[in-house]
Amino acid sequence: MPLITYRKALNDALAEEIIRDENVVIIGEEVAQYNGAYKVTEGLWQRFGDKRVVDAPISEAGFIGMGIGASMLGVRPVMELMFWSFAYVAWDQIINNAGQVRYMSGGLINCPIVIRGPANGGTNVGATHSHTPENFIANTPGLKVVCPATAYDAKGLMKAAIRDNDPVCVMENTLLYGESWEVPEEEYVIPLGVADIKREGTDVSLIAHGRAVITALKAAEILAAEHDINAEVLDLRSIRPLDEEAILNTVRKTHRAVLVDENKPFCGVSAQIAATIQEKAFDDLDAPVQRVCSLDAPAIYSPALENLQLPTVARIIEKVLHIR
Amino acid sequence: MPKLSSPMPSVTDDEVAVDPADYARAEINASLKPKQKIGFFREMIRIRRFEQTSLKYYNQGMMGGFLHLYIGQEAVAVGTVSLMGKNDHVITAYRDHGHALAVGMGMNECMAELFGKATGCSRGKGGSMHFFAPDKNYWGGHGIVGGQTPLGLGLAYGLKYKGLKGCALCFMGDGAVNQGAYHESLNLAALWKLPVVYIIENNKYSMGTTLERSSAMRNCLAERADGYGIVWDIANGEDLYEVRAKTANAMRRAHEQSLPTVLEVDTYRYYGHSVADANAKKYRSPEEIERYKTHHDPISLWKKRLMDEGVLTEAEAEAIDEAAKDEADVAAQFAIDSDSPAPETIFEDVYWEVDNKTEAGSTGRHFFSE
Ligand SMILES: Cc1ncc(C[n+]2csc(CCOP(=O)(O)OP(=O)(O)O)c2C)c(N)n1
Ligand SMILES: [Mg+2]
Numbered sequence: 001m002p003l004i005t006y007r008k009a010l011n012d013a014l015a016e017e018i019i020r021d022e023n024v025v026i027i028g029e030e031v032a033q034y035n036g037a038y039k040v041t042e043g044l045w046q047r048f049g050d051k052r053v054v055d056a057p058i059s060e061a062g063f064i065g066m067g068i069g070a071s072m073l074g075v076r077p078v079m080e081l082m083f084w085s086f087a088y089v090a091w092d093q094i095i096n097n098a099g100q101v102r103y104m105s106g107g108l109i110n111c112p113i114v115i116r117g118p119a120n121g122g123t124n125v126g127a128t129h130s131h132t133p134e135n136f137i138a139n140t141p142g143l144k145v146v147c148p149a150t151a152y153d154a155k156g157l158m159k160a161a162i163r164d165n166d167p168v169c170v171m172e173n174t175l176l177y178g179e180s181w182e183v184p185e186e187e188y189v190i191p192l193g194v195a196d197i198k199r200e201g202t203d204v205s206l207i208a209h210g211r212a213v214i215t216a217l218k219a220a221e222i223l224a225a226e227h228d229i230n231a232e233v234l235d236l237r238s239i240r241p242l243d244e245e246a247i248l249n250t251v252r253k254t255h256r257a258v259l260v261d262e263n264k265p266f267c268g269v270s271a272q273i274a275a276t277i278q279e280k281a282f283d284d285l286d287a288p289v290q291r292v293c294s295l296d297a298p299a300i301y302s303p304a305l306e307n308l309q310l311p312t313v314a315r316i317i318e319k320v321l322h323i324r
Numbered sequence: 325m326p327k328l329s330s331p332m333p334s335v336t337d338d339e340v341a342v343d344p345a346d347y348a349r350a351e352i353n354a355s356l357k358p359k360q361k362i363g364f365f366r367e368m369i370r371i372r373r374f375e376q377t378s379l380k381y382y383n384q385g386m387m388g389g390f391l392h393l394y395i396g397q398e399a400v401a402v403g404t405v406s407l408m409g410k411n412d413h414v415i416t417a418y419r420d421h422g423h424a425l426a427v428g429m430g431m432n433e434c435m436a437e438l439f440g441k442a443t444g445c446s447r448g449k450g451g452s453m454h455f456f457a458p459d460k461n462y463w464g465g466h467g468i469v470g471g472q473t474p475l476g477l478g479l480a481y482g483l484k485y486k487g488l489k490g491c492a493l494c495f496m497g498d499g500a501v502n503q504g505a506y507h508e509s510l511n512l513a514a515l516w517k518l519p520v521v522y523i524i525e526n527n528k529y530s531m532g533t534t535l536e537r538s539s540a541m542r543n544c545l546a547e548r549a550d551g552y553g554i555v556w557d558i559a560n561g562e563d564l565y566e567v568r569a570k571t572a573n574a575m576r577r578a579h580e581q582s583l584p585t586v587l588e589v590d591t592y593r594y595y596g597h598s599v600a601d602a603n604a605k606k607y608r609s610p611e612e613i614e615r616y617k618t619h620h621d622p623i624s625l626w627k628k629r630l631m632d633e634g635v636l637t638e639a640e641a642e643a644i645d646e647a648a649k650d651e652a653d654v655a656a657q658f659a660i661d662s663d664s665p666a667p668e669t670i671f672e673d674v675y676w677e678v679d680n681k682t683e684a685g686s687t688g689r690h691f692f693s694e
Contacts (some may be wrong), residue, residue, distance in 0.1 A: 193688015
């Protein structure tokens, strides 16, 4: 299998879907002529032209809302947010319009729109540019949200998101764009709501999504090499819908869970996972559920400190050892 | 070129009688058959009687939430919607009953929605502010002031993308013009040449705030479109002929040139902001309200006009009114007799894929209640 980057995997997914469905149109700031702020859409404008790849002005509420309106008529816009951190200026459009219009119309309307872009800390761009709003999105019934951790997942989930008839938010990661994974040449789609065991283990479950999966995998290797602990790493991939079965299965297998989450702890994704485990797998637990989240303050700029603010391998190992 | 400093049509002077002669001669109006003109009268009366009936039951505590009455503004919805063709679409704010009936939604489904019943147009899930009928090109019914303005733009974008010759009529209040989303929409509409008509229903108040206390302007609100290079116009909303003539121009611009327009329609609401508006008579004088009702009522003026034209008799008008009242009463009874939505429907209409039991909707947990 060829090794391709997370960025290229997304790019391939977009290109394949543009070709597959004439209603797919990519809209966002700098997506066309500039090739994308993070080059995810590189070459697409040259290949597919003005109609399918559209440069938007810096006007997130306007163009995201426009995409939602167009999706009600059957266009399938894939909207790029240069950063998910900028979604807040379009928040009303995303939450109230994309999220609620189906419900309020008694099911008469649906919005097959994708809103995608990076949502991560760790790049020393300060608090305004480092948000991870997957928990906010997941808090809104009507919206879906996925956080791919590898190139393989990014491509498969992006294709599923574009084909989905509900609004799907895809949260990518600038720190992963340049990383490579094996991706098959044949077409594939990864259904939303299906988690993936990224490492089989028996002693403790590390449950994560997005780049936290990569951090958890590194921690698992050290736990095995230095502490004789065989950790299982479950990648949620999709936050809403959520693969609850996979969460409960891994907990029932290892009897210990450490949740690794780049979200903040208060009402973050891991809070929901923890609640689910205690409700449904309490008797299977041999130790309290532990969490390793971003430290609970706005994202700090200082490069020295930001790396400590995000979940680190060391903090994961510490939590695991604490409940071994 | 847009007119730079047209004065607002003045309707504050008691004695100003509207002279609709010119607009009646506009092509779009000159070609009207008597039957159509009577039809507009019927539509306006139906809206008014529907709302008066809904008010009665609201006051009896039979509905929840807000009830924003459109009474006084009927000529705007009826006049504009009367011009819609197959590929023309409508979207509006929460004061949405008038537009809903004008596009042809039935009183039954609308009334039942107000009562929160399963037979409501939105299955009891939207309420007064959220009526929808996509099969009639009617996209709501939106509760967030100005929030519908990018959606209207999106309808226009969708039409253009699909190569359809149509337009989106996006209605909004005079208070909504100060929302950023509206200005972003205007910029995009002009930038991308999208066939959208923003219709500002200027009823002079946003809740209890007068126009003067909310909006900075030179002469009128529509004029702000100048800054975006968008053609704008103003219309007297008490004259159905004028509303139609001006809207037709805007729609033609959208259809023929794929260009946006901002049309500000001067109008007035007789009731409070919503029925729950306890201050309805404090921020404006009873005399002002009376003056509008007496001299500027769009339905009375239209009726007089049709009688002058010899198209309608008093007896016919009476019969139409009676029929509208009866229809509203029947709708209320329908709503009362209808069932509330079943509890399990709470989880319906959230996700298309789940509702349609597709493969994509069958993986993972979608709802997190027990
Ligand atoms: C974003 C937002 N802010 C405030 C409100 C509360 N609110 C509802 S209607 C309204 C007044 C709007 O007035 P206008 O746009 O003139 O419309 P009208 O009610 O006159 O039809 C306000 C303040 C809201 N629904 N949404
Ligand atoms: Mg107003």
